[in-house]
Amino acid sequence: MPNNENHRTNRIGRHLPTSGGLKNTLQKAAEQECETIQIFVSNPQQWADPNPRPDAEAFINGKDELGVYPLVAHAKYLINLASKDEGQRGKSTNALARELVAAGELGVDLVVVHSGSHGGEGEEKGMEHLVEGLDRARELAAKFAGGSRTAEPLVENSCGAGTQLCSDLDTLASVLRRADVRCCFDTCHAFVAGHDLSSPEAAKETGAEIREKLDGGIGLFHLNDARNSFGSRRDGHARIGEGEVPEESWTAFFGELPNIPVAMETPYATPEVDADQIRKVKELVGGLRLRAGGL
Numbered sequence: 555m556p557n558n559e560n561h562r563t564n565r566i567g568r569h570l571p572t573s574g575g576l577k578n579t580l581q582k583a584a585e586q587e588c589e590t591i592q593i594f595v596s597n598p599q600q601w602a603d604p605n606p607r608p609d610a611e612a613f614i615n616g617k618d619e620l621g622v623y624p625l626v627a628h629a630k631y632l633i634n635l636a637s638k639d640e641g642q643r644g645k646s647t648n649a650l651a652r653e654l655v656a657a658g659e660l661g662v663d664l665v666v667v668h669s670g671s672h673g674g675e676g677e678e679k680g681m682e683h684l685v686e687g688l689d690r691a692r693e694l695a696a697k698f699a700g701g702s703r704t705a706e707p708l709v710e711n712s713c714g715a716g717t718q719l720c721s722d723l724d725t726l727a728s729v730l731r732r733a734d735v736r737c738c739f740d741t742c743h744a745f746v747a748g749h750d751l752s753s754p755e756a757a758k759e760t761g762a763e764i765r766e767k768l769d770g771g772i773g774l775f776h777l778n779d780a781r782n783s784f785g786s787r788r789d790g791h792a793r794i795g796e797g798e799v800p801e802e803s804w805t806a807f808f809g810e811l812p813n814i815p816v817a818m819e820t821p822y823a824t825p826e827v828d829a830d831q832i833r834k835v836k837e838l839v840g841g842l843r844l845r846a847g848g849l
């Protein structure tokens with residue numbers, strides 16, 4: 555249902571570094587007034603399994619005190635569940651399972667994973683592998699966790715570069731249905747893949763179409779402005795208001811998509827600029843005040 559309330563219903567936050575320790579991550583979240591945050595639970599560029607963190611308990615208590623939720627992790631960029639190579643698929647499935655477990659141990663709710671590339675084997679074959687990989691990763695994670703809590707995987711839409719899957723709503727909706735998962739919808743990827751956000755009118759229409767086709771299947775938005783042009787199929791995140799999408803488009807877009815958390819993955823700047831971006835997005839998406847109970 556479109557959001558006509560005065561108060562905002564989308565929780566707003568961003569990806570934050572963990573390099574200075576998780577305590578530092580939470581401090582940044584507090585300074586920037588993030589209502590949700592995304593982190594990495596392992597090195598995203600390497601296959602090494604996530605390491606247990608000595609500061610896990612302090613992190614879990616700290617995020618509860620701050621009232622930050624949902625907590626999100628972005629899975630390794632190397633993971634390609636749709637790969638035509640069986641060895642790569644096995645490695646990817648195992649890595650995702652390990653991340654779901656490590657995320658669960660940190661009190662993280664959601665793990666975003668790229669939908670992957672079929673590598674020339676064809677879209678249908680790639681989708682079969684992706685659906686199988688998601689099923690298998692959840693099974694494995696449950697086994698590794700031995701009854702402890704694991705995080706929920708979210709499949710992310712792509713830019714449609716090369717043989718990437720899920721750059722269009724129909725393919726994405728089909729994966730969500732077949733694998734019984736929800737998605738993370740990235741606005742930069744969508745824009746460069748040909749979903750028009752170039753004016754408030756276009757953004758409202760795009761938002762309504764997303765709501766209809768993915769109905770209830772969106773667990774998170776990645777809110778990123780696009781450095782590259784509409785339909786270019788080239789990724790490149792820009793800060794809000796600094797790329798190809800006019801700021802007013804976000805108001806129209808999220809007006810159609812209330813109650814879904816939003817995390818930015820835009821380039822870091824100074825603490826002032828970072829805080830300003832969060833404030834700006836809150837204002838664009840319905841106001842600084844979050845409606846009580848708003849998700």
Ligand SMILES: [Zn+2]
Pocket residue numbers: 710740776819
């Ligand atoms: Zn993203």
Ligand SMILES: [Zn+2]
Pocket residue numbers: 740742743789790791
């Ligand atoms: Zn991206």
